[in-house]
Every structure is written in structure tokens, then in C-alpha cells.
Amino acid sequence: MLRRINGALPGLVAGIIGYGVVVQLAGVWFVSDKLGYSIGLWYGIAIAVWLAINIATVIFDSVVMGDSKQASCIIIAKSVLRYVVVVILLFLLGYFRFGNLFTAFAGVLGLKVSAYLQPLFGKISDRIHGRR
Secondary structure, three states, X not given: OHHHHOOOHHHHHHHHHHHHHHHHHHHHHHOOOHHHHHHHHHHHHHHHHHHHHXXXXXXXXXXXXXXXXXXXXXXXXXXXHHHHHHXXXXXXXXXXXXXXXXXXXXXXXXXXXXXXXXXXXHHHHHHHOOOO
16 A cells, blocks of 8 residues: 555655664663653654655645645645644653653654665665666
């Protein structure tokens, strides 16, 4: 399903989850509140996955739409809405002290890390599968 929205989206989501696993395994040993660390991190990873899917669907819808003025208005509105939702979700996490806010932010950064590493993983995948 993700590939129908954008061909790179499954790899991006896998990269976000892989980043979460690496940060989980690397950092959980050095904190006293292991549960808060883990909850915050995976809360942020879930937000990052949602952001990736939302961005891809907004781009897909705007390309299909045709009217460039209306498409640009929708892109701007949904981008602002996306940031508002992220701020609200992080605020709720911090307000109710359900998990570590710092690791939640680190989890959200998984979207950026995965996006920057996507070309490298694509080249590695192509070499493994014999494509050039």
C-alpha cells in the first residue's frame, strides 16, 4: 500500500524504524528511567512514521489535483496542520510525563535521518540485488 503512494515510502518507513531500533539499543543502557526512555522514543518514532506517510499523501494528492494554485494552498494548510499536530502530541507527552520528551524528539528526528540515508540504502540494495 505504501508503495502505491510513493515508491520510496516503504524504505523511508523502514529506515525510521531501523533508526528507532539503533537508538533504543544504543541508549537504553545509559539511562536510569528505561521505560520512560523507550516510551518517549517509540512515541517519537510513531510520529515520524505518521509524518512520512502524511507528507507522501499530501504530495501525491497535490500532483494528482492539477490546479496548481489550489494544490499549493492545500500543501501549505496541511503542512501547518502537520506541525500543529506534532507540537500538540509532544506537548501532551510532556504535560502528562508519560515518557521522555527528549527521546520523543530524537524519535521524530528519525524522519530526517532516514531521509538523508535513503539514497545510500538504495545504492546498497541495488548492489545486493544485482541492479546498477
